[in-house]
Amino acid sequence: MDIEVIPLSSSIGAEIRGVNLSQPISGKLQHKLLQIWHKHLVLLFRGQKLSDKELWKSGDWIGQLGRRSRPIERRHENDPYIMLVSNIRKNGKPIGSLPDGEMWFHHDMAFVDVPHKATFLYSIEVPQHGGNTKFANMYDAFDRLPHQLKKTLSGKRVLQLFDYKETSQPNLEELHNVEHAWQPAIIQHPDTGRKALYINRLMTATIEGIPHDEARKIIAEVLFYAEHPSIIYEHVWKTGDFLVWDNRCSSHARTDFSTAERRLLKRGMVEGAPLISA
Numbered sequence: 244m245d246i247e248v249i250p251l252s253s254s255i256g257a258e259i260r261g262v263n264l265s266q267p268i269s270g271k272l273q274h275k276l277l278q279i280w281h282k283h284l285v286l287l288f289r290g291q292k293l294s295d296k297e298l299w300k301s302g303d304w305i306g307q308l309g310r311r312s313r314p315i316e317r318r319h320e321n322d323p324y325i326m327l328v329s330n331i332r333k334n335g336k337p338i339g340s341l342p343d344g345e346m347w348f349h350h351d352m353a354f355v356d357v358p359h360k361a362t363f364l365y366s367i368e369v370p371q372h373g374g375n376t377k378f379a380n381m382y383d384a385f386d387r388l389p390h391q392l393k394k395t396l397s398g399k400r401v402l403q404l405f406d407y408k409e410t411s412q413p414n415l416e417e418l419h420n421v422e423h424a425w426q427p428a429i430i431q432h433p434d435t436g437r438k439a440l441y442i443n444r445l446m447t448a449t450i451e452g453i454p455h456d457e458a459r460k461i462i463a464e465v466l467f468y469a470e471h472p473s474i475i476y477e478h479v480w481k482t483g484d485f486l487v488w489d490n491r492c493s494s495h496a497r498t499d500f501s502t503a504e505r506r507l508l509k510r511g512m513v514e515g516a517p518l519i520s521a
Contacts, residue, residue, distance in 0.1 A: 245261055246259055246260060246261040246262055246272075246275070246276075247259070247260040247261055248260075248279055248283075250283065251283075251285070251287065251476050251478075252475070252476040253473075254380045254383050254473060254474045254475070254476065255283065255284050255285055255378050255379070255380040255383075255474065255475070255476050255493060256283055256284070256285040256286075256287065256378060256476040256478075257279060257282075257283035257285070257286055257287070258286075258287040258288075258289065259276070259279065259286050259287065259288050260289075262276070262288055263291075264288055264291050264293060264297070264301045264485055265291070265292065265293055265294070265297045265301075267300070267303070268303070268304040269304070272304075273304045276304055277304070277305070280305070280487070280489065281432075281434055281435050281489075284378070284380060284382075284488060284489045284492055284493045285378045285476065285486060285487070285488040285489070285493060286486070286487050286488075287478070287484060287485070287486050288484075288485040288486075288487075289481065289483060289484055289485075290483045291365065291483050291484070291485040292483065293365060293485070295325070295509075298325060298365055298509060298511065299324060299325065299511070301363060301365070301485065301511070302361060302363050302487060302511060302512075302513045305360070305361050305487070305513045306360065306361070306513040306514055306515075307513065307514045308324050308511060308512070308513065308514070309324070309359045309511075309512040309513055309514040309515070310323050310324060311323055311324060311326055311512075324511055324512075325509050325510065325511050326339065326340055326509070326510045326511075327339025327340065327507065327508075327509060327510075328340060328341050328364065328506075328507070328508040328509070328510050329342060329368075329505075329506060329507040329508070330342040330343045330502060330505065330506050331368075331505050331506075331507055339507070341497075343500075343502050344497075344499055344500075345496075345497060345498060345499040346445065346496055346497040347443070347444040347445040347496055348377070348379060348443045348444045348445060348466075348469065348470055348494045348495065348496040349405075349443045349444070349445035349446050349494060349495070349496070350403075350441065350443055350446065350490050350491075350493075350494050351490045351495075351512065352490065352512070352515075353403035353405075353424070353426055353441070353443070353446050353447075353490075354403045354404050354405040354421075354422045354423050354424050354446055355422060355424055356424050356517070357515055357516065357517050358426075358490060358491075358515050358518065359490060359512035359513055359514060359515045360489065360490055360491055360513055360514070360515030360516070361487055361488065361489055361490060361512065361513035361515075362487070362488055362490055362510065362511070362512050362513075363485065363486065363487040363488075363510065363511050363512075363513075364376070364484075364485070364486050364487075364508045364509070364510050365484070365485045365508060365509045365510075366480045366481065366482055366483065366484045366485075366507075366508045367482065367507040367508060367509065368482065368505045368506060368507040369480040369481065369482060369506060369508075370500045370501060370504035370505070370506050371504060372500065372501065372504070373498050373499055373500030373501065373504075374480065374497065374498065374499075374500035374504075374506050375477050375478055375479050375480065375497070375498045376477070376478045376480070376486070376495055376496070376497055376498075377475050377476070377477045377478070377495060377496045377497075377498065378475065378476050378477075378478070378488060378493050378494070378495045379469060379470060379471075379474050379475050379493060379494045379495070379496075380474040380475075380492070380493060381439040381440045381441065381469070381492045381493055381494060382432075382437050382438070382439050382492050383473075383474040384439075384440040384468050384469045384471070384474055385429060385438050385439055385440040387468045387471065387474075388440070388465070388468050392461070392464065392465060392468075393429075395461060396428040396429055396442075396450075396461075396465070397429065397521075398520065399427075399428045399429075399450055399451055399452065399453075400425040400426060400427060400428065400450075400451040400520075401425070401426060401427075401428045401441070401442055401447050401448075401449070401450050401451065401462075402415075402423060402424075402425055402447070402448045402449045402450075402451070403423060403424055403425075403426050403446045403447055403448070404418065404421050404422065404423035404424075404446060404448050405421060405422055405423075405445070405446050406420070406421045415448055415449065415455070423448075425451065426441055426518055427441055427518055427519070427520035427521065428440075428441060428442055428450065429441060429520070429521040430491060430492075430518045430519055430520065430521055431519045431520070431521040432491055432492055432519075433491075433516065433519060435492075437492070438521045439491060439492040439521075440465070440468070440469055441491075441518065442462060442465050442466070442469060443466075443469065443494045444466055444469075444470070444496075445496075447462055449462075450462070469494065477498070480508075490515070491515070491518065
């Protein structure tokens with residue numbers, strides 16, 4: 244099968260043309276897509292038409308579909324694998340999760356011991372303005388860090404935490420109420436061997452072995468490089484878009500949008516392995 248690869252920015256992301264995700268992907272095509280994914284970190288497939296069953300299998304070329312970590316009592320849908328990312332309400336109640344507003348940059352599932360390695364989003368309804376998804380290249384972020392910052396973070400772990408009820412970061416006093424995990428500040432990708440920064444604005448709370456106030460200053464300095472415009476691609480959604488990204492070497496964020504406009508996407512994840520400290 245002939246496919247076309249179109250870079251989405253100079254740092255991260257590529258559009259793939261000529262692939263129908265409703266059909267199984269294996270053999271040479273699977274190998275080729277994985278190579279492209281490892282190079283570009285984020286892949287876009289436009290104009291997809293996927294049933295729920297096909298969506299379940301759409302990430303099989305990367306790995307096994309991962310189960311959701313959100314507690315059942317905090318879910319608005321019953322599917323243990325696919326989450327509705329939506330602000331739509333029926334009878335006054337949300338039909339999905341992460342409904343409204345901006346979300347800061349983060350790595351999906353960084354707050355569990357074994358994060359999922361990939362996330363995919365499939366768009367059903369999108370607002371006319373806003374609700375875009377930004378992606379940042381964490382390989383490039385690491386490469387741009389000053390030598391002293393790299394030295395400070397080398398071998399260190401960072402505390403990643405998340406409150407399902409919030410789109411901003413909870414404080415450390417609430418640690419007993421939120422999911423959290425210690426992760427490497429710098430990871431080594433198991434497939435490419437490259438080093439990637441694993442610090443983000445939404446979930447990274449502090450650095451192991453460093454006084455908290457000092458750690459917060461270091462994190463703020465790191466975020467200058469982790470969110471630099473030169474390493475970011477901002478995706479403006481169209482209906483039928485399918486995006487899949489590598490959570491180990493990219494972070495992402497959501498821009499704000501009007502609550503008066505409907506937004507509905509379906510999200511799935513791919514099982515991962517413990518992160519490798521660099």
